[in-house]
Amino acid sequence: MPHSNQPKQLIDRFGRVVDYVRISITDRCDFRCVYCMSEDMTFLPRTQILSLEEIHLLAQCFTELGVGKIRITGGEPLVRRGAIELLQKIGSLPLLNELVMTTNGSHLEQSAEQLKQANVSRLNISLDTLDAQKFKELTRTGKLNIVLKGIESAIKAGFKGIKINAVILKHRNHHEVVDLVQFAIDKSIDISFIEEMPLGLVDSHNRAVTYYSSDQIRTDLAKQFDLQHINETTAGPSDYYHIQGSAIKVGFISPHSHNFCSTCNRVRLTAEGRLLLCLGNEHSVDLKAAVRNPANTIDDIKKIIIDAMQIKPEKHEFDLNEQPIIMRHMSATGG
Numbered sequence: 357m358p359h360s361n362q363p364k365q366l367i368d369r370f371g372r373v374v375d376y377v378r379i380s381i382t383d384r385c386d387f388r389c390v391y392c393m394s395e396d397m398t399f400l401p402r403t404q405i406l407s408l409e410e411i412h413l414l415a416q417c418f419t420e421l422g423v424g425k426i427r428i429t430g431g432e433p434l435v436r437r438g439a440i441e442l443l444q445k446i447g448s449l450p451l452l453n454e455l456v457m458t459t460n461g462s463h464l465e466q467s468a469e470q471l472k473q474a475n476v477s478r479l480n481i482s483l484d485t486l487d488a489q490k491f492k493e494l495t496r497t498g499k500l501n502i503v504l505k506g507i508e509s510a511i512k513a514g515f516k517g518i519k520i521n522a523v524i525l526k527h528r529n530h531h532e533v534v535d536l537v538q539f540a541i542d543k544s545i546d547i548s549f550i551e552e553m554p555l556g557l558v559d560s561h562n563r564a565v566t567y568y569s570s571d572q573i574r575t576d577l578a579k580q581f582d583l584q585h586i587n588e589t590t591a592g593p594s595d596y597y598h599i600q601g602s603a604i605k606v607g608f609i610s611p612h613s614h615n616f617c618s619t620c621n622r623v624r625l626t627a628e629g630r631l632l633l634c635l636g637n638e639h640s641v642d643l644k645a646a647v648r649n650p651a652n653t654i655d656d657i658k659k660i661i662i663d664a665m666q667i668k669p670e671k672h673e674f675d676l677n678e679q680p681i682i683m684r685h686m687s688a689t690g691g
């Protein structure tokens with residue numbers, strides 16, 4: 357993919373340059389992960405979500421404003437009909453440097469090769485446990501063996517990078533962190549551990565009780581592995597470590613214990629077309645209204661996006677002991 361020399365035009369009040377957009381192409385999902393959704397979910401009606409053409413148009417606008425990296429996410433992106441064709445179109449945008457995707461892996465066995473062909477360079481695949489029964493408990497509807505086959509297909513397809521994302525909850529899967537890292541080493545893929553964020557109401561656990569910090573995970577891992585901190589800045593919120601004697605990196609995404617807002621370079625486009633300026637705040641601009649207004653030219657839409665940077669908040673504040681302030685679930689946000 358060619359490198360963009362496009363000037364970066366998205367700059368917020370704190371001087372942060374936004375050159376990374378995460379696009380949720382659906383709020384729907386075939387799983388109901390306990391930290392992400394409640395068991396009983398109502399999803400948005402089709403008319404309320406952006407069409408594939410609207411998503412493509414907005415992706416084009418972002419790249420023309422200096423965005424070099426787009427992550428396609430959801431909900432589960434691969435449950436949306438036409439997702440692969442959309443990825444192919446976004447993957448061909450001339451000014452895009454990198455197209456990446458986050459997936460739960462349930463459709464990867466069939467789709468990995470097509471994603472590779474669509475110019476998707478890296479995949480994040482969610483996997484919180486290697487125990488089939490626990491997997492069922494955590495995802496409510498998922499099957500571990502299908503996701504493991506999906507991971508194998510992704511490895512075979514030869515992406516530039518594959519990373520496992522694992523959300524760790526105390527007493528539910530915290531005792532599996534060593535096994536998950538060993539799995540990543542065996543497969544030669546990276547892994548990131550994520551502290552659960554209080555987004556939307558969940559009905560299966562109390563988030564203050566299940567909180568398990570990145571520091572605790574590192575302490576657990578240090579009993580088995582030699583972790584060396586890497587002073588590398590990537591385009592995401594992870595803090596990375598090398599595991600000595602292996603080729604893999606272990607990342608920690610720590611919204612509670614190590615706030616990463618000062619280097620935030622990203623915004624999110626929700627499935628219903630809200631440009632969300634911060635994961636932990638509700639500041640947003642309605643881009644669906646902007647694209648559906650026939651009076652707006654592409655330049656008008658780009659101006660609305662540029663102006664939106666002025667309301668990007670400085671940081672998120674999460675309090676696990678309070679009811680969540682942010683009522684949207686991660687699936688609606690686009691993780």
Ligand code: SAM
Nearest residue numbers: 391392430431432459460482521552553686691
């Ligand atoms: N369905 C896809 C998947 O699960 O990978 C993509 C969307 S999912 C919302 C993106 C990421 O957000 C996943 O890695 C998931 O584990 C993570 N996630 C979901 N809810 C979360 C929460 N409340 N706190 C932290 N991470 C969360």
Ligand code: SF4
Nearest residue numbers: 385387389392431460
């Ligand atoms: Fe679906 Fe991903 Fe949320 Fe799990 S984390 S319910 S797979 S959107």
